[in-house]
Amino acid sequence: MDYPARVITIAGSAAGGSAGIQADLKTFQELDVYGMSVVTAIVGRHPDTNKNVHPQTIEAIEAQFDTAMKQVGTDALKTGMLFSKEVIEAAAGLIEQSGIQSIVIDPVMVGKLDSKLLKDDAIEAMKKRLIPLATIITPNIPEASFMLDNRTITTVEELKQAAIDLHALGSKYVLVKGGRLTGPAVDILYDGETLTLFEAPRIDTVNTSGAGCSYSAAITAFLAKGESVASAVEHAKQFVTTAIEHGFTYTDKVGPTYHAAQRKYGNAYQLKVKKL
Ligand code: PXL
DSSP states (O other), rough: OOEEEOOEEEEEEETSSSSSHHHHHHHHHHHTEEEEEEEEEEEEEEOOTTTOEEEEOOHHHHHHHHHHHTTOOOEEEOOOOSSSHHHHHHHHHHHHTOSSSSSEEEOOOBBBTTTTTOOGHHHHHHHIGGGGGGEEEEHHHHHHHTTTTTTOOOHHHHHHHHHHHTTSSSSSSSEETTTSSSSSSEEEEEOOOEEEEEEOOOOOOOOBHHHHHHHHHHHHHHHHTOOHHHHHHHHHHHHHHHHHHHHSSSSSSSOOOHHHHHHHHHOOOEEEEEEE
């Protein structure tokens, strides 16, 4: 029997199904890898208290990881919403002990629906404890900017400089995602020597909830299958661009990307990939 590669996400539960653990597991399934999860927090607004984030205990987080590793083991790991300094430190400890080689850190900070997904005092732990363990980090512009002392990033040149400067935090690769710029959707990958640009056409839609989670989950899946980082990024960007193209909404609010789009409609995107 030919078993699928294994992947695990350490992230938050997004009740609406577009982002977080839910987006990760949908992406894993679409890309035919065996998905597992460690829930760090449950995001859902309590109708009376307005409380939005319900963190899990460190004990519960460690127990989930231990179960998954004992029952299955993994070929790659990603992190999403970690929320607090304590959870970041616990996740870093689990990653160090596990010896897992392919580590994708998506430094999730705020959701599209404006929920705060990382406490203010957690950023230092993210930079010092977690990012140095990463194969690749995948910040969007607000996250890159925040990690670089609120630097303004409004051009591809500034995107490149952000990738170079973030590499100093110690991950092997940095992918800064320029989805929030105008013009084509340009992301910059940096490995400490070479800058590589990945460009897809901009899709005119507001239904992109969970796009970042799905992108980093897809990178994790392709790494688990044995692809190089550059190839994993290219294939993941094609997957997420197709999912964004077919994004939809059930309400008048920002809706999800369509995880099944590439399976249903095929990949319509040949990206521009260019070493700079
Ligand atoms: O899209 C970022 C994100 C990540 N993780 C969780 C979320 C969100 C956005 O809402 O809820 C759990």
